[in-house]
Amino acid sequence: MTVRPLDGVRVVDLSSFVAGPTAGRMLAELGADVVRVDPVGGAVDGGRWPLTENGASLYWTGLNQAKRSVAVDLRSDEDRARVVELIADAGIVLENAAHAPWLAHDVLLAHRPDLIHVHIAGNADGTPAVDYTVNAAAGLPLMTGPAGLGTPVNHVLPAWDLLTGVHAALGIVTALRRREQTGAGAYLELALDDVAHAAVASMGWLAEAQARGSGRELQGNALYGSYGSEFATADGRYIMIVGLTRGQWRALVEVTGTEAVFDALGAQRGLDFDREGDRYAAREAITAILAPWFSERTLARIEADLAGTRVLWAPYRTMDEVAADLAARSDSVVQYIDQPDIGPVLTARSPLRWNGRYTDARPAPRHGQHTAEVLGAGQLPGAR
Incomplete structure (x- = not known):
């Protein structure tokens, strides 16, 4: 039997980029009805790489699996009002809308007093940031790379986005539990730079830097404080x-x-x-x-x-080697799904195993696929 502990919970997802959609996907994988709301022309990141040969975004479909999609004219007062009604009915909203006035917490609270509202920002002071700028400011690129390099080295994984998504999902589940206990809603703010700074502080890196009076020296692939190194093999691996x-x-x-x-x-x-x-x-x-x-x-x-x-x-393996290995295994966290407009795609299930079993992945929706179903046919002049 498929485990869906969040059956009956609805979340309105008005987020873009990685952190918010990651949170929404996690909640959808656990059974929540996550309704993604986008402009009629598509999300700002709806065409982000990697792409298929016909231009479909594997990035977007990967981050939005198992959700429903509503497309409306977010510049229209009438459509905004219907989205607010949707939020009030759901009781949970997730957004990174840079404090858009119509999504301000006090505005939404007037429609749903026990609303659970999660706002994701770049920097805690409200200024814009993305994972790669947060990572630079958190000091990691100047700790990364071979000894004596002298220039920063970025990593390719948007780690702070992904961790922020996990924190956002945890915040929603925790706030939901609190609402069940007390009847009170919650307004939760979460910034990528806070997540990054909390992470490096929790590992003792900030305290270490203060004690040393300087940053840590570059050391290539060595494991700091213990032993670890890369080695070349006879066959060039x-x-x-x-x-x-x-x-x-x-x-x-x-x-x-x-x-x-x-x-x-x-x-x-x-x-x-x-x-x-x-x-x-x-x-x-x-x-x-x-x-x-x-x-x-x-x-x-x-x-x-x-x-x-x-x-x-x-x-050390290339990504195509990793994909081939995982696809060949019946017990891995990935599986093929039939993604509309793309076809068979190798994608992830939730990494949570319930009683030793993964739950199956579900495809991402087409843009606007559920607009009429969620908001009512013929009611939205801006909808597609």
């Missing part, structure tokens, strides 16, 4: 090896036959390699000692040699 715990480190030493070498190195430098900090201090020497073992073996041989050991490792 790369793997990542991590010796985070004492057991993982000892397994790595044993399988590579380097016990005596590291015993001598530790004695020479006064280091105990069972300690994470000592492994980190000697990381360059450790990598130099281990590198020949990996460079003399193919990836297949390394996989065979490490099988059944406690060594923590993974190959």
